[in-house]
Each structure stands twice: as C-alpha cells, then as structure tokens.
Amino acid sequence: MANENTVLFTIFGGTGDLAKRKLYPSLFRLYKKGNLHANFAVIGTARREWSDDHYREIVRETIQDLQPTEQEALDFSSHFYYQSHNVTDSDHYDTLKNLSDQLDEKYGLNGNRLYYLAMAPQFFGTIVSHLKSQKIMTENGFNRLVIEKPFGADYQSAYELNQQIGSVFPEEDIFRIDHYLGKEMIQNISAIRFANNIFESQWNNRYIDNVQITFAESLGVEDRGGYYEHSGALKDMVQNHILQVVSLLAMEPPVAFSEKEIRTEKVKALNAIRLYDEKEAATNFVRGQYDNGVLDGQTYVDYRHEENVSEASETETFVAGKFMIDNFRWSGVPFYVRTGKRLTEKGTRINIVFKQVPVNVFKPSVDGTCENSDLPPNVLTIYIQPTEGFSMTLNGKEVGQGFNTSPVKLDFRHSAETVSNSPEAYEKLILDALNGDGTNFSHWDEVAQSWHLVDVIRSVWDKTTPDFPNYAAGTMGPQAAFDLLEKDGFEWIWQPDVWYRERGKLDK
Numbered sequence: 001m002a003n004e005n006t007v008l009f010t011i012f013g014g015t016g017d018l019a020k021r022k023l024y025p026s027l028f029r030l031y032k033k034g035n036l037h038a039n040f041a042v043i044g045t046a047r048r049e050w051s052d053d054h055y056r057e058i059v060r061e062t063i064q065d066l067q068p069t070e071q072e073a074l075d076f077s078s079h080f081y082y083q084s085h086n087v088t089d090s091d092h093y094d095t096l097k098n099l100s101d102q103l104d105e106k107y108g109l110n111g112n113r114l115y116y117l118a119m120a121p122q123f124f125g126t127i128v129s130h131l132k133s134q135k136i137m138t139e140n141g142f143n144r145l146v147i148e149k150p151f152g153a154d155y156q157s158a159y160e161l162n163q164q165i166g167s168v169f170p171e172e173d174i175f176r177i178d179h180y181l182g183k184e185m186i187q188n189i190s191a192i193r194f195a196n197n198i199f200e201s202q203w204n205n206r207y208i209d210n211v212q213i214t215f216a217e218s219l220g221v222e223d224r225g226g227y228y229e230h231s232g233a234l235k236d237m238v239q240n241h242i243l244q245v246v247s248l249l250a251m252e253p254p255v256a257f258s259e260k261e262i263r264t265e266k267v268k269a270l271n272a273i274r275l276y277d278e279k280e281a282a283t284n285f286v287r288g289q290y291d292n293g294v295l296d297g298q299t300y301v302d303y304r305h306e307e308n309v310s311e312a313s314e315t316e317t318f319v320a321g322k323f324m325i326d327n328f329r330w331s332g333v334p335f336y337v338r339t340g341k342r343l344t345e346k347g348t349r350i351n352i353v354f355k356q357v358p359v360n361v362f363k364p365s366v367d368g369t370c371e372n373s374d375l376p377p378n379v380l381t382i383y384i385q386p387t388e389g390f391s392m393t394l395n396g397k398e399v400g401q402g403f404n405t406s407p408v409k410l411d412f413r414h415s416a417e418t419v420s421n422s423p424e425a426y427e428k429l430i431l432d433a434l435n436g437d438g439t440n441f442s443h444w445d446e447v448a449q450s451w452h453l454v455d456v457i458r459s460v461w462d463k464t465t466p467d468f469p470n471y472a473a474g475t476m477g478p479q480a481a482f483d484l485l486e487k488d489g490f491e492w493i494w495q496p497d498v499w500y501r502e503r504g505k506l507d508k
Helices: 017-030 052-062 071-077 090-107 121-133 155-166 185-192 225-229 233-252 259-272 278-284 416-421 425-434 443-464 479-486 496-504
Strands: 007-012 040-046 082-084 112-115 142-145 174-176 207-218 285-288 293-295 298-300 318-324 334-339 348-355 377-387 389-397 405-413
Touching: 007 017, 007 090, 017 052, 017 425, 040 090, 052 082, 071 121, 082 090, 082 155, 090 121, 112 121, 121 142, 121 155, 142 225, 142 285, 142 425, 155 443, 174 425, 174 443, 185 233, 185 334, 185 377, 185 389, 207 233, 233 259, 233 348, 233 443, 259 443, 278 285, 278 443, 285 443, 285 479, 318 479, 334 479
Parallel strands: 007 040, 007 112, 040 082, 112 142, 142 174, 207 334
Antiparallel strands: 207 348, 285 318, 293 298, 318 334, 348 377, 377 389, 389 405
C-alpha cells in the first residue's frame, strides 16, 4: 500500500465544474491506491446552501465512471463535509475554523491542511488573508495552498496577488497548478533528453534547426465564452502551458533531478528568452479568431456568435509566434509555438526538427543511381495528447534498384490500457502537493518572467484593430501563421508522415 497522507482538504469552489470533473475523481483514485485512507477529510465550500448528505451524493456521482463498489463510494464520500460560505464574510471563516478543528480531532489529522482555491482569482487574496486573520491555519502541521490559473491578468496584477499571498504563505507552500505539468509525456521530456545521450549530445543549435510546439483544439469555447472574452488564447495558453513546455525543452541539465535544481534551470531558460520590443513582437507574433466553417461534416458558428461573446469581439482564439533564446545552447534556433480553438483536430505535439547533413551525397547523379533532389530533415516528435509517445523520422534506402532514400518512421505509443491506467494529471499534482514536492508546479519567478514576455505582445495587440475573423473553423489557423515560418525558410510539420507523403517522400 502507498504511504497514507494525513490531511484536511478545504476546497473553495467545492460545487464548481473543476471540483466535480477533476478534483473529486482524482481524490478517489488516491483513495483507492491507499494514498488517502482513514485519516483524511474534505470540506467543500461555496455559496450554495447544500447539506452534507447532498454534497456526498454529488461526490458519489462524480466518481461513477471509475466504477467504485457501493461500499467504496459510501466510505469515500463519508469523509466529505459541506460548509456554505461567503468568501468576504469573516463570520463564515469562524464557522469554517470550528468545523476544521472538529474534523482535525475526529480524523487525527495532526494539523495538516491543504487549501485548494478552485474559484475566480479575484477572491484569492481575500480568502488567503482570512485564513490567517481568522486563525484557520494551524501551527502544529503543514499549511499548503494550491492555486488554479490564471495567476493574474498581467505582470502587475500577478505581482500584487503574489504579494498578498506571500504575506501569508511562504513560497515553498504555494503550489500554482498547471495541469499540463502533470501530464505523462510533459514529464517525459526530461527523460528523453537527460537519459539518452543520442539526444542530449545534439540538443543544441549545432544540430537542431527549429522547435515547433502545437497545442491544437478542435472544440470552440463551448460554455466558457464569458471567461474567454477576458482572457484570449495568449493569456489562456501561451503565458502558462506553452512557456512552461519551452522552459523544459530549453533548460540546461540540472545538477540533480530535484525540485530546487530543476526550478533553477527553468527560470534561467525563461530569462534567456529574448524580450521583444513592440516592433519585434508585432513581427514575430500573429493572432486569429475563428470564422464559421465545417469540420467532420458538421457546420460550426463563428466565435462572435458563441454564447456570452460580443458580436464585435476582438478576442483572439489563435496565437502563433516565435521565441528566440539568447544563450550559447540555443542562439539562432527559433522556437515556434501555436495554439488555437476550432482547428483541424485535437492534439498537443512537439516537433524537434534537426538540421540537414552538410552535404547530400545522394543528390541526383548523371548515371541515374540517385534521384533525390533533397533530403527531408530528421524529426523527433513528442506526442502529449490525445495519444502519448514519441516518434523519430530518419532517412533510409528505398527497397529496389538504385539508391534513392525514403523516410522511415520509428514510432512508439503508449497502449490504450497503459494510458487509461496511468495517473491523471490532477491526481499526480495533488499527490505532489500533499508530499510538499513543487517540481511540477510554477514558481513565482517563472510566472513573473512569463508575464514579462507576454505583456509586450498584449500591449502591441491592444493598440491595433485586428481583421477578425481570419480563419475558418476546421483549418489550422490563419495564413499569417504559415507565413511566419515561411519567411524564415521553414514550415509547420504537424504530422511528419503526412508532411512527407504530401511531398511524395513517404509511401502511402
């Protein structure tokens, strides 16, 4: 059995979608595996007037897909308690303290408390200050804070929020969650790099031509139009998920695979990313908003006609751009990123595109032995979702007479069974927070530098009126995103095998 954690969870926003879709199922998985057993309790808080019995019924509904036995579901949900709560009312925190102390004694929790803020960020500072002023935090156990994104709306608001939270919790007890950092293949980036000399020895500007990171979604904004209008793709995806992946790809090898050393190298990598002036930002980043279109035979409306979206909205649903990293390892290597909604298909992939050999000895020959006009690049692809794995495209000889080359794809994917049985991202990250391991969370230094990089782009865009909509639903974004690479002599390689087939370089 796994090590059992003794803890009281207090979930602010306990009736919300995140709690029901992610948090309760993840806690149940930890419960089944023995990471949580007898000595834990959960307090869910929100404005709704729920009873404990109703709350437990909702919790049991959220875990039905995990096929618990009736007794498992009852035993698990018996650890859940509900407290109707107004986050601005000090009296409510007094009630919360009394319930917390009662549960601490009932379950023998030794004062260990984890506070999960699964609600609107404008309440973060208020909640944290009340945890201290109303003495809900304990002195005889750990007190840890888990915060969902967004962490601020720009650098200044993020700084002010961090000052508020930092006046109550030390940095080592603040866990800014980015669920992408809990995904199996994001964590596998370090293994691919640092456990394989074949890659690490060539992980630099001498051998790598460019790096391409794509976070594509086939869905639109669905029911999140109100949130998205205040965020947009730049803040929703680039500032956090994408820049975290860039830092993992670009960081130097840590002295040891520990939280402190990894964090140090990630911060160095982010600090080495070129901070554009406004002219450079306008040149190197493009935005888009989806129009109506057809995807898989279904017609979709444009973004401006989605629910809770302004008919004159200038919010971007697509971003593509180029980051340059000014250090000895990466100087001259562009890191291209793109993310968008209503694209051709859902998928998160990283393509490491290696440089061509200095001389193509297989160029067309007079005697016709070789007919290759060029050699396609070697590409290492890391598949993050929906499938997980990686592939490597190499050049080999075609079967038959002569000496023509043809790409060969070496492919590994985790089986469906492995993926379904592997811990979900939130499950991993909650367990990390319980263990006090911040390796896969965002440190303030990372958040601050990410905002510095993004704020320049946002500032430029806010001064101009975009020509929206500019890409049809079901495509891979506006033409400007393709032009961005073409002017550097590159092109997006979404699926290497399809890319080669389209150029007649890979057998169908």
